[in-house]
Amino acid sequence: MSKQNILVINSGSSSIKFAVINPQNEHEYVSGLAERLSQPEARIIWKQDGEKTIYDMPNADHDIVCQKILHLLEEQQLTETLAAIGHRVVHGGEHFKASTLINDDVVQAIEDCKGLAPLHNPAHLLGIRITQKYFPNLPQAAVFDTSFHQTMPPQAYLYAIPHSLYRDHHVRRYGFHGTSYRFVTGEACQRLNIPVNESNILCAHLGNGCSAAAIYHGQSVDTTMGLTPLEGLVMGTRCGNIDANIFNFLHQQLGYDIDRITTLLNKESGLLGLSELSNDCRTLEEAMEQGHEQATLAIDVFSYVLAKSLSGLASSLDHIDALIFTGGIGENSRVIRAKVLQQLRIFGFQLDADANANNGKNNKGIITTADSPVALVINTNEELMIARDAAQLAGC
Known part of the structure; x- marks a missing residue:
């Protein structure tokens, strides 16, 4: 061989x-x-x-x-x-x-x-x-993970803090999940017969860690994760966007030190913190069906924050060729996809319930109706993307 x-x-x-x-x-x-x-x-x-x-x-x-x-x-x-x-x-x-x-x-x-x-x-x-x-x-x-997002313009990656923190200490938004975004963008463009260098795509990578990105002509122009993977969307155990002054509040009111607060926001928050049940979306959806109020609340907050973030990311595109759902939750949660598309109805998205029920497998992953902007499910394959890059660099 x-x-x-x-x-x-x-x-x-x-x-x-x-x-x-x-x-x-x-x-x-x-x-x-x-x-x-x-x-x-x-x-x-x-x-x-x-x-x-x-x-x-x-x-x-x-x-x-x-x-x-x-x-x-x-x-x-x-x-x-x-x-x-x-x-x-x-x-x-x-x-x-x-x-x-x-x-x-x-x-x-x-x-x-x-x-x-x-x-x-x-x-x-x-x-x-x-x-x-x-x-x-x-x-x-x-x-x-970060290299794909190095095409973001300064208006997208800079924080409104003293510029010396960026200049001297490189404090900025970096973004993550870049290998996944590269793979699913290429796959979506192939399925939809759109040249990658002409594409306008919104993408949500949803797993225990979650982020979303705007991809213009095949390049990242904005994303939700920041200096670290804590920023942005609600995640399995991470809080996502939150008032930064919560550090001072929790310190003064509860006596928490910085390590305790960091642990709370990274490992005890998100779906787990809201539901007080689990960080696993499958467990929460089962509990929601049985009437568990906090599980329902956790899924509602997760979906709303995602829809709101995607709406904001859309401002960096000319139009929307496709909205991609990927990652473990994005590829498998019919409930969350349905909720998000309903909350994005201002863009004209209309869910095809039957296609959504089978994750779009019978129609190139597409889960929207024929007269709707395209939303589709694509199974990511970061390992294959890494293998392709390594082979190309090694000349084999």
Whole structure:
């Protein structure tokens, strides 16, 4: 088997997602998740040919897990087919406007950005260094969540704070989910027969983390996430947009320190905080059907904030060629899609209830009527996008 496959790595602080993909025929040979690393419950979930195998690895750290993944790939004779490795990196700051091959300067630049993503970039660097150790002769590429949004104009990315904070400390809106936006934009334009460089698209990437973006002629011109992934939409456990003075209020009224408030807004808010039940949209929709008031409230707030944000993002476009729903919630929540389109009726959106019920699978993902602006569901594939970038950069 020739060397044409890409090993895709997404290294987190306590997990590693991985896949082996052929970017030419889009075949995924294996995928998996190593989770709860350095804990007694550490394990690898290995998926191949529709079957799942779990390997318990108590207390295994990133290095030990990577050795095991390498061994499993060798057993499947996949290591000899690898042409390159592609790494997801959350934050590239203003250093990177596109994916890039990894060298010492790139590693240092990712290191320099760790203050902007302290939970993510150090973990990505760990994954890069470990794979460099085990695959010293393979080209490796970094694919940044933030690079797609580097086309935003200053009016979209600057905050109305002293300009010295941007000039000296790079405080600005960066945006995330860029790899997903690139993939679904290209897919939508292909399905609708619209040239990417002439497209006007609104996109909502909805998962446990959520954001929306305005894409003009294939480039990001505005997005909802900011300096960090906390800004913007209501999310699974993140609050999204909120009065910044809440820090002072909670400190003075409740005695919370900055770490407690940061934890509250990032891990105890959003759908979980509103519902006091769950951050999982499926659980909340089931509870809503049974009359759970706070679950209903959480979904209503989530949908309204999304619709309001999409309306604002539309001001940066000439017209709307398509509204894309993607991510776990966007691809599967018929309830939220229906609510959002109803709240966007000022733009003329009209839901096709039957198409929405099957996620648009029978009509290129389209869930609106023939006389409506197009809204469609597209399953994102960030891993494939990373594999494509890595293959192109490695010249294979």
